[in-house]
Amino acid sequence: MNLPPTVGKSLVRIITFRLAITSLLAMLLQLTIVVARAYLDEDDLNRSYVTREARTLIRGMQQSGDGETLKRFPIPPHYLGQHADAYAFRILTETGTVVAQHNGAKLAQLSPWRVRPSRTQDFWLVDLDANEKLYVAGGLRQRVRGQEVWVEVATWADPDRVYLGILAAVGLDEVWLPMIPLVVLTVGVAVFSVRRSLAGLVRAATTAEEITPTDRSKRFDLSGMPREAAIFAFAINELLDRVGSLVAAQRMFIARAAHELRTPLAVMMLELGRSSVRTDRLQGDVQGMSSTVDRLLTLARLESIEGPEIRELNVGLIAMELVDRLKDLASRTGHRIDIDVEEPASVEGDAAAIREALRNLIENAIRHTPPGTSVRVRIGPAGSVVVEDSGPGLGGEAAEDLLQPFKKGHASTEGAGLGLAIVKLAVDLHHGVLQIGRSSSGGARFALNFPSQSSIAA
Numbered sequence: 001m002n003l004p005p006t007v008g009k010s011l012v013r014i015i016t017f018r019l020a021i022t023s024l025l026a027m028l029l030q031l032t033i034v035v036a037r038a039y040l041d042e043d044d045l046n047r048s049y050v051t052r053e054a055r056t057l058i059r060g061m062q063q064s065g066d067g068e069t070l071k072r073f074p075i076p077p078h079y080l081g082q083h084a085d086a087y088a089f090r091i092l093t094e095t096g097t098v099v100a101q102h103n104g105a106k107l108a109q110l111s112p113w114r115v116r117p118s119r120t121q122d123f124w125l126v127d128l129d130a131n132e133k134l135y136v137a138g139g140l141r142q143r144v145r146g147q148e149v150w151v152e153v154a155t156w157a158d159p160d161r162v163y164l165g166i167l168a169a170v171g172l173d174e175v176w177l178p179m180i181p182l183v184v185l186t187v188g189v190a191v192f193s194v195r196r197s198l199a200g201l202v203r204a205a206t207t208a209e210e211i212t213p214t215d216r217s218k219r220f221d222l223s224g225m226p227r228e229a230a231i232f233a234f235a236i237n238e239l240l241d242r243v244g245s246l247v248a249a250q251r252m253f254i255a256r257a258a259h260e261l262r263t264p265l266a267v268m269m270l271e272l273g274r275s276s277v278r279t280d281r282l283q284g285d286v287q288g289m290s291s292t293v294d295r296l297l298t299l300a301r302l303e304s305i306e307g308p309e310i311r312e313l314n315v316g317l318i319a320m321e322l323v324d325r326l327k328d329l330a331s332r333t334g335h336r337i338d339i340d341v342e343e344p345a346s347v348e349g350d351a352a353a354i355r356e357a358l359r360n361l362i363e364n365a366i367r368h369t370p371p372g373t374s375v376r377v378r379i380g381p382a383g384s385v386v387v388e389d390s391g392p393g394l395g396g397e398a399a400e401d402l403l404q405p406f407k408k409g410h411a412s413t414e415g416a417g418l419g420l421a422i423v424k425l426a427v428d429l430h431h432g433v434l435q436i437g438r439s440s441s442g443g444a445r446f447a448l449n450f451p452s453q454s455s456i457a458a
Helices: 011-040 042-059 104-110 162-197 199-210 227-274 280-303 315-332 351-367 419-429 453-457
Strands: 061-063 070-072 087-093 098-102 123-127 135-144 147-156 311-314 336-341 346-349 374-379 384-389 433-438 444-449
Touching (some): 011 042, 011 162, 042 087, 042 123, 042 135, 042 147, 042 162, 098 104, 162 199, 311 315, 311 351, 315 336, 315 374, 346 351, 351 419, 351 444, 419 433, 419 444
Parallel strands (some): 336 374
Antiparallel strands (some): 087 098, 087 147, 135 147, 311 346, 374 384, 384 444
């Protein structure tokens, strides 16, 4: 379905984008709250520093080759940089053996080793300066490779800003990791729900091109649509019903007008034929009016058909009958009509509609080309019809314009410009194809293709 460029994005895309933006903003707000609380609450910040720094150190612990002692590597860079004096750590086994340390003497003063440390004290924390931020020392007991070890750390002002990484870890643990699965699940459920809810509208959109106001059996199916979409589709169905009523009234008006005009015009032609007064010009005008009325009546009748009366037809026989009836008209105007029939020439369609299409194409070729022009009709195989002539060809009008009622290829030509409109209506009635072009001799060429019965029924 070709939509205009002014149409907005899909509803699924809009909802997904808005949910994603809302979720991201909520996560950023939550992250701001968590990080601010972690930084501003000094007790919480000190506890987080000691706990995470100790666990960072403990991750590097490995057993030595003998499987009994532990060794530690590598040492984080802030213990080795220009501010190394502001940091300290010490790792001890359960026997008091120092596995690794940096500025361990400072920690030994703060936490002297006891031969029998308490089995219940797994964590200790000391605020080294109540008036300064991140002057803290503490320790954590952990089990590494089957052995219990104590990891003790301390910092004086944290000049290398290790706390920034700690705050990032807090945000990851307390915000990003818990909320990302929730956001992904929420967006996924929203997309699935919207697609499922709009499935009825999508199905309706795929069949909308087949819906016509005159065929009341084809309307939007409201089953499965959400209430809001069903209200809109129901309003469209009612609009189509009103349009269908207007179209039916218009067709009835045209048919009745043409019928009412046909009878008095026939009487006028009869009286003019009996008159002894020279009325050739008046008779020609009346004859033209009668022809226009006939075509209007044909156009109205074809438009009023909701579905063609399908049966198997021999288009070759229909074409030969028409050519035989139009030979007198062709001979009076100095035209020659040739017909070729290639089997199989049978199709399945509405006989009256196909006959009217062929008759108007042949009559147009005779009436709108100069004397001496040859008209060629080729039928078959399998539903193809070609009518071409050796005349001057069509005017400058586009092919789509010529198919509209009251449009003519040359403004000076006779007729009301209804013939090709009748041809197009007959072809559309069969879901066929009409192609307009130039013949090999430079004249006009009209190619019709009537599909199979299954295509028409669809």
